[in-house]
Amino acid sequence: MDILSIVGIVVAIVAILSGNMLEGGNIGQLFQLTAFLIVVGGTVGAVLLQTSLPVFWRSMVIVRWVFVTPQIDLLETIDKIIHWSQLSRREGLLALEEVSENEIDLFSRKGLQMLVDGNEPENIREIMETEINTIEQYDMQAAKVFESMGGYSPTIGILGAVMGLIHVMNNLADPEKLGSGIATAFVATIYGVGIANLVLLPVAGKLKALVKQQSIQYEMLLVGIVSISEGENPRSLQAKLQSYLGRA
Numbered sequence: 001m002d003i004l005s006i007v008g009i010v011v012a013i014v015a016i017l018s019g020n021m022l023e024g025g026n027i028g029q030l031f032q033l034t035a036f037l038i039v040v041g042g043t044v045g046a047v048l049l050q051t052s053l054p055v056f057w058r059s060m061v062i063v064r065w066v067f068v069t070p071q072i073d074l075l076e077t078i079d080k081i082i083h084w085s086q087l088s089r090r091e092g093l094l095a096l097e098e099v100s101e102n103e104i105d106l107f108s109r110k111g112l113q114m115l116v117d118g119n120e121p122e123n124i125r126e127i128m129e130t131e132i133n134t135i136e137q138y139d140m141q142a143a144k145v146f147e148s149m150g151g152y153s154p155t156i157g158i159l160g161a162v163m164g165l166i167h168v169m170n171n172l173a174d175p176e177k178l179g180s181g182i183a184t185a186f187v188a189t190i191y192g193v194g195i196a197n198l199v200l201l202p203v204a205g206k207l208k209a210l211v212k213q214q215s216i217q218y219e220m221l222l223v224g225i226v227s228i229s230e231g232e233n234p235r236s237l238q239a240k241l242q243s244y245l246g247r248a
Helices: 003-022 033-050 055-065 074-091 093-102 106-116 122-171 174-229 233-248
Strands: none
Touching: 003 122, 003 174, 033 122, 033 174, 055 122, 055 174, 074 093, 074 174, 074 233, 093 106, 093 174, 106 122, 106 174, 122 174, 174 233
């Protein structure tokens, strides 16, 4: 569980609501179903028009990373690779077959299986690099779905504001309807800007950072497996892998 994500959202919401109350407002004034439907519905509709179904579905899957981050421990990854290296030097590459069968991470398992099957180092490198690039590009596209939403949301909020003002202008002769129209106009703008800057853009930024960190972990696994295939000394391999820690 990523506590910072939860704390960040709570702090932002509490700060805004508290500021509104200090200015003499009340929470009820900020809740307008019409404005919410316009902003959220319009934003989702726009991004659905822009995005392919697989990418949109992937974005809905990885959004949980904001609160439940994937297991990306680079130090643990180094220890695991060095263990594989030492085991292969003692007992040969075939000793890694059992390790690959018990490996939970699919990327690691695939690399180990190629290693055990006797693939050439360059062949392993080529296949794993292609997979890393494919995964990174796909997940980056999914993260950018929220970035796109963050771009559309303020504009849809302005659209809601204009619609509210049109409603006001059409009811100038009926003072009882003026208040709700003006409220919808301004609250729609608040929703558009607030949702974009407090939720959507931060979510996109965090997801992109996690995707890059996952790619670094995969690159370490690639370097480790290729180095094992080439028979590199475990100590030399460890020093090489530790240089990746500065990129995280």
